[in-house]
Amino acid sequence: xxxxxxxxxxxxVDMTAMTDVAFLLLTFFMLATKFKPDEPxxxxxxxxxxxxxxPESGIMQITIDKQGRVFFGITEQxxxxxxxxxxxxxxxxxxxxxxxxxxxxxxxxxxxxxxxSSYLKMDAxxxxxxxxxxxxxxxxxxxxxxxxxxxxxxxNDIRVAIKGDRDANMPTVKRVIAILQEKKVNRFNFITSxxxxxx
Amino acid sequence: MAEIEAGGGGGKHKGGKKRGKKMSTRVDxxxxxxxxxxxxxxxxxxxxxxxxxxxxxxxxxxxxxxEDASKVKASQAVTVxxxxxxxxxxxxxxPVTGEPQTPQITNFSAGGIRATLLKENKQRNPRLDSIPxxxxxxxxxxxxxxQYKSYLSGIRGYKEALIVVIKASDKSRYNNLVDILDExxxxxxxxxxxxxxxxxxVEMLKTVNLE
Numbered sequence: 162x163x164x165x166x167x168x169x170x171x172x173x174v175d176m177t178a179m180t181d182v183a184f185l186l187l188t189f190f191m192l193a194t195k196f197k198p199d200e201p202x203x204x205x206x207x208x209x210x211x212x213x214x215x216p217e218s219g220i221m222q223i224t225i226d227k228q229g230r231v232f233f234g235i236t237e238q239x240x241x242x243x244x245x246x247x248x249x250x251x252x253x254x255x256x257x258x259x260x261x262x263x264x265x266x267x268x269x270x271x272x273x274x275x276x277x278s279s280y281l282k283m284d285a286x287x288x289x290x291x292x293x294x295x296x297x298x299x300x301x302x303x304x305x306x307x308x309x310x311x312x313x314x315x316x317n318d319i320r321v322a323i324k325g326d327r328d329a330n331m332p333t334v335k336r337v338i339a340i341l342q343e344k345k346v347n348r349f350n351f352i353t354s355x356x357x358x359x360x
Numbered sequence: 361m362a363e364i365e366a367g368g369g370g371g372k373h374k375g376g377k378k379r380g381k382k383m384s385t386r387v388d389x390x391x392x393x394x395x396x397x398x399x400x401x402x403x404x405x406x407x408x409x410x411x412x413x414x415x416x417x418x419x420x421x422x423x424x425x426x427e428d429a430s431k432v433k434a435s436q437a438v439t440v441x442x443x444x445x446x447x448x449x450x451x452x453x454x455p456v457t458g459e460p461q462t463p464q465i466t467n468f469s470a471g472g473i474r475a476t477l478l479k480e481n482k483q484r485n486p487r488l489d490s491i492p493x494x495x496x497x498x499x500x501x502x503x504x505x506x507q508y509k510s511y512l513s514g515i516r517g518y519k520e521a522l523i524v525v526i527k528a529s530d531k532s533r534y535n536n537l538v539d540i541l542d543e544x545x546x547x548x549x550x551x552x553x554x555x556x557x558x559x560x561x562v563e564m565l566k567t568v569n570l571e
Binding site for chain 2: 173175176177178183184186187188191192194196197206207208209210211212213214215225300322324325326327328329330331332334335338341342347348349350351352353354355
């Protein structure tokens with residue numbers, strides 16, 4: 162019986178096609194996604210059947226976490242700068258140019274204005290380590306109300322979105338809504354996540 | 361794996377003319393693929409794809425004396441109190457005496473508040489039956505999305521339909537508020553309001569041990 166000669170084939174594969182696929186996917190991900198903003202708190206939002214998408218810009222976001230701390234954030238950097246300057250004027254405080262610059266890079270802040278200066282001097286690691294107190298909301302020291310008001314003055318078309326944790330207690334939520342209403346914001350959004358099937 | 365083939369060159373040189381080695385043009389792409397997938401992994405982990413969803417809510421305008429507010433029939437409204445431990449207490453107003461009826465305790469399950477709201481709303485709003493018809497028309501393409509939405513809001517805003525007054529007690533949590541607003545959408549209730557809880561209602565919750 163004659164031996165069948167199997168021709169020896171090279172084991173190397175042409176990688177070009179694979180490269181194409183890899184870079185195609187890479188391009189897709191770079192274009193279709195955006196970076197997660199670094200948020201000082203993790204908030205587990207309630208789910209809803211609503212399918213309205215939140216616009217990416219022109220948003221003032223008020224975050225309420227489990228412990229009832231309130232955080233405040235604006236999407237645009239320029240608006241952040243303006244708002245901080247006006248807040249400083251109102252509270253007779255001075256912020257240096259670097260501090261304002263640093264503030265404009267923060268997506269969310271959650272501490273009284275008096276502590277803001279020292280907070281902005283810290284580096285990112287130290288900021289993560291400390292537990293901030295949240296923006297004061299009580300009627301004597303209603304800084305949240307001022308933030309909201311100044312943000313509205315800076316950008317008249319700004320929309321308000323409330324991102325609350327599932328377990329956020331109702332008095333805090335009610336207080337935030339009451340402040341919004343004081344500042345004549347009667348239309349706002351609740352940020353929710355997609356309803357899980359079978360829930 | 362990495363090979364840069366250097367074949368075909370060499371050979372005999374007759375006239376002493378030096379020829380450059382013919383190099384293969386094939387390049388090994390393996391490291392490039394590695395890099396590509398590394399970057400993909402990085403982008404997949406650090407970015408977020410889906411935009412957050414929202415539900416819109418309109419609050420009634422405060423500190424304004426609304427004298428000529430359109431009177432709603434007492435029998436048309438149901439008051440929903442959000443109590444602690446994810447419980448709901450709701451009551452209707454008796455159309456004859458004008459007094460609150462006995463409060464009922466329920467929860468957020470499908471057979472709970474949703475069943476009640478659907479039933480009560482159906483009794484009052486006969487036009488709800490046409491929603492599936494419009495939905496069917498939308499799926500078939502005979503009406504567009506905007507038309508469907510305007511029909512839907514027309515049906516939801518029907519004058520005689522159920523009106524829900526939502527009052528959250530201090531012991532409830534934020535999830536309950538979002539859930540009940542969700543139920544409004546599911547049950548096609550166009551008219552609802554989130555209002556502060558009153559002292560008698562807190563008392564009412566205390567009597568059923570949910571405060």
